[in-house]
Amino acid sequence: MKPRHKRMVLILAALAVLGVAAMLVLNAFRSNLVFFYTPTQIANGEAPHNKPFRIGGLVKTGTLHRDGVTAYFTVTDTSKDTIVKYTGILPDLFREGRGVVAEGRIGDDGQFTASEVLAKHDENYMPPEAKSAVDQAQQAMKTLKP
């Protein structure tokens, strides 16, 4: 192989490697690595349909009720609410008024059915996204009210 050809091959290989890496990173984003959707986003129809995703926010006080092993509660970012249905044992740290992240999907009946419910490890903390969602919602309420 001539040096010039070799250089071409190397450059092409580098581009291919960068392409594969970029694809993998994009795939990571698509598979919903980090972000969860807020109830406002769901109400706006931004959440995916018929695909599992995560929802995050606060458990609205006084909305938790059980029907056998199935629990119903409302996740809120204070401006919009989403009712979550979950069959199974709720984690110990699950409390009303605390932060929660639930993974599941929206069924044909339009209800969010969770397959996993995660409470935050530390009660005093709140996920930053949930917090900023709450902050933003409050801001929006403030500007709307007067």
Place this chain on the structure above:
Amino acid sequence: MSAFFVPFKQSVQRDLLLAARHKTELITALFFFVIVVNLLPLGVGPDPELLRKIAPGILWIGALLATLLGMQRMFAPDHADGTLEQMALSPQSFTVLVAGKITAHWLVAGVPVVLMAPLLGLQFDLSARSLWVLTLSLLLGTPVLSLIGSVGAALTLGVRGGGVLLSLLILPLYIPALIFGAGAVEADLAGLSIEGHMSLLAALAVLSAFFGPWVTTFALRIALE
């Protein structure tokens, strides 16, 4: 293609033969891994709930330190006895020979750790699925550790206080691999999809597999000057 595979194979075989003659070194990394991972429960207490939660981190940090152990010796003996010079002057591509040496390091230090990890994971009460994820994440992640480490090993070659310096240089660069690797296992424990973490780990592996040997060769040429 044979211009790549023949010298690569030669280089790997040579280092494996040398490693086979130094059996203690081979066992040291593995033993270190087992000991470190087993010491931590003694430090934090035997609460199974807590142990399961910290297991991914412990196993990953153990693997990371175990592979770091032999890192400095990746090039140092060859540099000391002049073999590295001969490799740099070989008609074969130096980069390919270096890639072979990195691969040999992974086979000697990384693979045993990957194989041992599920056994140790059992001690932390991980589910079968999580053990798979752990093994898979280490399988993708340990090559990244060897590849990034090789750059550090080449930079600190023949330098005063090389061992400590090497850790200072490369441990910060290990953080993404550690986070995504342990994160994949943690995500699985939390019942979430591991795809995101695995994708990112694979991206790191692909990038470092291509650029790692190249940068290492560059650093080695500087060290040989």
Place this chain on the structure above:
Amino acid sequence: MNAPLINWYKFSSPATFYPLAAKLIPWFTAATILLAAVGLWISFFVAPTDAQQGEGYRIIFVHVAASWMSMFIYCVMAFWSAMCLSFNARLSGMMASALAPTGAMFAFLSLLTGSLWGKPMWGAWWVWDARLTSQLILFFLYLGFIALQSAIDDPRRADKAGAILSLVGVINVPIIYFSVQWWNTLHQGASVSMTKSPSMAQTMLWGMLIMALAFWAYSITMALLRVRCIILEREMTNEWVKKNALE
């Protein structure tokens, strides 16, 4: 050949850069003092009290400037490193090593002032927030660079090895930042996120910008002073040093 190219090469030689640096230093020193004075005046006497954080927020005037500089200097260092490797120019390597200690100091100051702000505001000296963690790692990267360069005796090898390390580092900094951010989000979040930006009063913003400019001028002054020391140390045997530099 065209003139600018020749000029560029001329100034990239240590012998020509040395007196040039001497001419620039007083200007940047003056700029540093002037900007710092204005910045301090704004930060203590002009900027109003913050509604939420009271007087404690005044820390950000130095904190933000130090953080910006620590990141910016690393990028400049990587730039000089790339120059050093691609053109094999001696001055580039010297510039990179002249910048590192100042950058490390700013990274440290950013961490220190950050935790002094965090204690009263968050109630904790340290939280494992993405910003904090990656800033800490940036500090380690600086330390690694300095340690590597000081461990290698041959200056040419030290320059090149440091250059490789800083380039590897600069590729890794964004990766580290995002990885730490994702890691942080999956677990409990920090109680306060840095991303919520207080809508800032105009004077506060001005204070911050002028402070940042003062730190900028300071960094340039220090880099010039240090590069002069490095040039002297390395070229002590050369004739021009004996003739001109040590009047």
Place this chain on the structure above:
Amino acid sequence: MHWNSLNDFFAMGGYGLYVWGSFGACALGMLIEPLLLRARRRAIVARVPAKELME
């Protein structure tokens, strides 16, 4: 000017320790660094004539 007294200024609304600590640390660092550099330069300049005498 919103400081009523010098004491007020130093107290910083109760955050005195933190605010002055931060500004103090920065000032200290930014004073020590030029001094260290001046010392370094002096050491070099002192070394050169000695070396020339030796040769």
Place this chain on the structure above:
Amino acid sequence: MLSVTQLTCQRGERVLFEGLNFELPEAQWLHVCGANGCGKTSLLRILTGLAEPVSGTISWNGTAIGEKREVFHEDLLYLGHQGALKEELTPLENLTLSLGMEGYTRGPKDVAEALHQFGLRGREHLPVRFLSAGQRRRVLLTRLLLRPARLWILDEPFTALDVHAVAFLTEKISAHLETQGTVVLTSHQPLTLAHGQAITL
């Protein structure tokens, strides 16, 4: 043909040599002379391309050595101060492995034959750590018999060798010169070889 123009080498603050020029045609050898620490090894390492000169160029058959590195390395055989031998491997393994990494495959029979020529019969399967300094040196030099190369650069090849080995090596070098080879070497003893040049640093 190896040609060197305006070569300058600096080690730390000391300039070892400046403005060095020479041309070494085929079938000729160059004796690099000089006191200890005058830069003989540095010059040899620069000629191989391992070290970078401060200034100057080196070309092999009209091409700068850095340009087509692998082509130059095909023609080059450099034996340095260090043995490049692994203590725990036998001479046979050492040579097979190092030849393998240079892209040459030699059967154990060929390698053993070459070792016999250098007077190492019966030592082929002994780990190198049991060999004496002179024997190690011979193992290294056996590569001259096994690996074809047109340019030999040898750093102190006669060190630690006994009279027989010196004679054998001298014979091998002159045979190499006869087949249009080129040799650069450093040595403290005078050599009885035809077609030589000498430079003193």
